[in-house]
Amino acid sequence: MGFLDVIKHRKSVREFLDTPVEREEILTCLEAARLSPSACNSQPWKFIIVDDRQLKDNLCQVAFKGVYFINAFCKMAPVIVAVISEKSKFIARIGGMFRGTKYYLIDIGIACEHFVLQAEDLGLGTCWIGWFDEPAVKSVLNVPHNKKIDILIALGYYDKKKLKSEHDREPLEKISSFNSY
Numbered sequence: 001m002g003f004l005d006v007i008k009h010r011k012s013v014r015e016f017l018d019t020p021v022e023r024e025e026i027l028t029c030l031e032a033a034r035l036s037p038s039a040c041n042s043q044p045w046k047f048i049i050v051d052d053r054q055l056k057d058n059l060c061q062v063a064f065k066g067v068y069f070i071n072a073f074c075k076m077a078p079v080i081v082a083v084i085s086e087k088s089k090f091i092a093r094i095g096g097m098f099r100g101t102k103y104y105l106i107d108i109g110i111a112c113e114h115f116v117l118q119a120e121d122l123g124l125g126t127c128w129i130g131w132f133d134e135p136a137v138k139s140v141l142n143v144p145h146n147k148k149i150d151i152l153i154a155l156g157y158y159d160k161k162k163l164k165s166e167h168d169r170e171p172l173e174k175i176s177s178f179n180s181y
């Protein structure tokens with residue numbers, strides 16, 4: 001597939017097949033994330049891959065209870081990836097403070113999208129998950145209290161026939177302009 005085709009095919013997947021994902025495929029996605037750019041090359045991320053069935057079930061049970069129930073579909077996914085923001089390099093943090101920009105979140109966003117697009121290229125579906133019980137997930141995964149899990153990614157094979165074909169997006173004219181705002 002060409003690069004733009006991969007982007008066009010990627011949609012949030014909320015229904016997964018009960019098919020395990022090979023470690024090799026996961027490692028390829030991680031490699032794509034590892035090669036992401038980041039402010040001052042800080043690489044302020046750590047990915048915890050949860051592919052042990054029992055652990056993943058436990059995690060989903062606590063992560064998506066109560067007000068987070070809307071994301072309970074993640075239970076279907078054979079893999080959940082927890083993305084932790086690690087400390088950026090000093091210079092990136094200082095620069096970010098002066099600019100009022102959270103570079104580390106941009107960095108994590110890029111790395112996650114590398115992961116997600118690589119997954120799509122391998123025929124795997126993903127869904128970014130920002131709404132979950134973070135303290136509960138931290139406890140299941142032994143993540144220290146002073147760390148932050150900014151995002152989860154649900155990963156697994158999916159039925160391509162079931163996915164909507166169109167992206168719901170603003171037109172190019174609305175989101176871009178040449179040479180002036």
Ligand SMILES: Cc1cc2nc3c(=O)[nH]c(=O)nc-3n(C[C@H](O)[C@H](O)[C@H](O)COP(=O)(O)O)c2cc1C
Pocket residue numbers: 010011012013014071127128129130131132151167168
């Ligand atoms: C940072 C972020 C957080 C998201 N959190 C959730 C979430 O908690 N639950 C969910 O079902 N989708 C979540 N999504 C997926 C978006 O709803 C989805 O990307 C958007 O509606 C566009 O649809 P598409 O991904 O199919 O193109 C999230 C996406 C991003 C980028």
